[in-house]
Amino acid sequence: MKNKLTTEEPSVYDDLEKMSTFDLLSNMNAEDKTVPYAIEKAIPSLQKLVDVIYEKMSTGGRLFYIGAGTSGRLGVLDASECPPTYGVDDNWVIGLIAGGDTALRKAVENAEDDTTLAWRDLKKFNINEDDVLIGIAASGTTPYVIGGVKKAKQKNIVTGCITCNENSPLSMAVDYPIELVVGPEFVTGSTRMKAGTAQKLALNMISTTVMIKLGRVKGNKMIDMQLSNKKLVNRGVRMIMNELNVDEITATDLLLEHKSVRKAIDAFNLLKNE
Incomplete structure (x- = not known):
């Protein structure tokens, strides 16, 4: 059969x-x-x-x-x-x-x-x-x-x-x-x-x-990714630089402070608009 x-x-x-x-x-x-x-x-x-x-x-x-x-x-x-x-x-x-x-x-x-x-x-x-x-x-x-x-x-x-x-x-x-x-x-x-x-x-x-x-991507970027290794941290820094048009030092400081690309971008924009 x-x-x-x-x-x-x-x-x-x-x-x-x-x-x-x-x-x-x-x-x-x-x-x-x-x-x-x-x-x-x-x-x-x-x-x-x-x-x-x-x-x-x-x-x-x-x-x-x-x-x-x-x-x-x-x-x-x-x-x-x-x-x-x-x-x-x-x-x-x-x-x-x-x-x-x-x-x-x-x-x-x-x-x-x-x-x-x-x-x-x-x-x-x-x-x-x-x-x-x-x-x-x-x-x-x-x-x-x-x-x-x-x-x-x-x-x-x-x-x-x-x-x-x-x-x-x-x-x-x-x-x-x-x-x-x-x-x-x-x-x-x-x-x-x-x-x-x-x-x-x-x-x-x-x-x-x-x-x-569900809003977990912004543009074409993984804005909520976990920063679990150096590669991803570096990617996060570049994402912040491109989104906010800031230098690498500023982007790095923002990411270290907020531990999240999304939170870093939101905090920067909030401060800028105050």
């Missing part, structure tokens, strides 16, 4: 072990080039999901990601990068992976097959109707993810998904499905490749657009 999951279909390439290094790299690159086109087709669906996330988060809601394996790791990664990039609270965007943090480095046996585990994980964060839950699964069949979004929907929580198959059980279970159909993988079934890349791009687009709409 033919497998109906595009992500599980045989690679269009064969005899990979006989290819030269150059051919392996070139053929993988050729496959990767198809990913942005799959994303482009999904922009209308992404827009609907982003708008509802913004609506919920602008009134105090949070964004949750759940996934297993590569999909779960990508969700945790996106969530973990929001606080340092945009200066938001650690609990604004929350990523959960089947099997817990241990699964970030090592597979946890049977965790993704448990249909009740995701909801137990989500309840620890008191997820509620103010929040949005996105399930991430390349196949669209992961029990951990499907169980989680179904339970959330029963609780009147807005649900979305990111999957790489059409009309999957996961898509059918959520309010806002995102389907990124990238076709068979270069290595058959290895969804950490094109499917993972597509999911990462979609997550980048979702969280970045939401944060911009």
